[in-house]
Amino acid sequence: MNIVVLGPGAIGSLWALSLHNAGHSLSLWSRNGHHQSTLCLDTLSPVTLVNNDAEKLKDADLLLVTLKAPQVETAMQPLLEQIDPDCIVVLMHNGMGTADIVAELLPNNPLVLATTTHGAYRPEPNKVQHTGVGITQLGGHNEKGKQCQFLAEVFDHALSTAQWHNHIEQALWSKLAINCAINPLTAINQITNGELAADSYRSTLVSVVEEVAQVMNAEGIVTDAAKLEETVFNVIQATAKNHSSMQQDIVHKRPSEIDFITGYLLQRAQTHNIAVPHNTALFEQIKLIEQSWKSS
Template identity: 50%
Template sequence: MNITILGPGAIGSLYAYKLHQAGHRVSVWGRSPQDTVVIELDGGSAIHFPNCDVTSLKASDLVIVTLKAWQVELALKPLLKHLNSDAILLFLHNGMGTVEHLATAINHHPVLLGTSTHGALRLSSSQVRHTGLGQTFIGPWNDKGSRCSFIADVLDHAFKPVAWNSEIQTALWSKLVINCAINPLTAINNCQNGGLAHKDYQQQIAMVVREATECANQVGVVLKAEEMLDTVYKVIHATAQNYSSMHQDIYNKRQSEIDYITGYVVSISKRYGIAVPTNLALYHQIKQIESSWNQHD
């Protein structure tokens, strides 16, 4: 297949490299002014990918979006005019809400949503390390997308395990609840994920999970708060030494994905009149930290 990776950061580079190794024609679309982007994965041989090449973009059968959620709309909209209407769009990023903002612009494409638990770290402009084996689930956002289950097989062949999930909203909401519980708290308290196992955070985490699952249930995604809380603690222990992506963004004074994680829960709560005081407080704390950087500049 002809595949374009929009956003060749750590995860995007990981997918680009693996898909190239599987025999696909892969190009990337990133911020680098260079015509090619060089990627070395885990000390393997360097691969040169065409970058920001309109000819490759026009030929794309599949565009995989691996940007930060807040970057997606601005980066993708100018590219849509170059894409064939049959080009499949796969959104593979943290958080929720980006696709809704783009709905009218992308609905004529087959659209897929995905979630991945792979870990990747960018060591330099070209070197990437695969830091954690995970799994990827993809599923349909629209009717055209529901006819593209073969993409799961294509990706699985390149980068196992990848599975098709026709109930992808359940998987996305489950990950969202986990992110709501872990990301803001690790960012605010400047700690690794494992730090949240301390009893001081117990009540706060339980409230975050209860509020977020109530929002999920309201939009027709059935999640049980007790089961989700158990899952959150399993992730906290399994990733104890990791720093969450939001921790890294706040620590390095970069814009976080709070609007598409906790902010998405807050937006659903407002739509349905659900009280989410714990999530709302965390949302405002992160936004306050972000706005303080501008005040000090």
């Protein structure tokens, strides 16, 4: 396939190199103005990929969007006229809320949503490390997207394990619950994921997850709060040494994804008239931190 990766950060670079190594024609689209980018995955030989090539974008069979959620709309707006109506658009990022925006921008394109638990870290701009083996789930957002089940095989061949999920919203909401619990707390307290296992955080984590479970059930995503809590604590243990993306954003004074994680939850809770005070408190704390940078 002809594939363009929009937003080659850590995860985007991991997938770009994995898909390239699987035999696909890969190019990148990024903020840097260079026509080529050289990337190195772990100890493998460096790979040079074309960057910001309009012809490659026009010929793309697949556009893999690995930007952070707040960047998606702004980055895609200038590219709309160059994206073929048959090009499959795959959104892969933390948080929810961008799918409807992209569906409106590209109403004729197959739209697929993806979530992954693979870990990636970029110690240098041109180097990426695969820090954790995980599972990638994909599923269609619109009717055309639902016809793209073959993508599971494409992604699995490049970086296993990848699976097609007929109800991708279930997987996305489960990931959202994990992010609502882990990301704000690690960012506010400037700690690793594993430090959330301390007893002092347990009550807050349980309350946050119980609120998410209420909203999920109201959305028709049937879940059990106790099982969701178990999942969150398992992730905390499995990723104990990791710094969450929000923790890294806050420490580097970058805008976080809070609007598309906890913010999305608050929007849906309001629709169902569900009180979510613990999530609201974390949302407001992150917003206060971000606001303090502007005022200073």
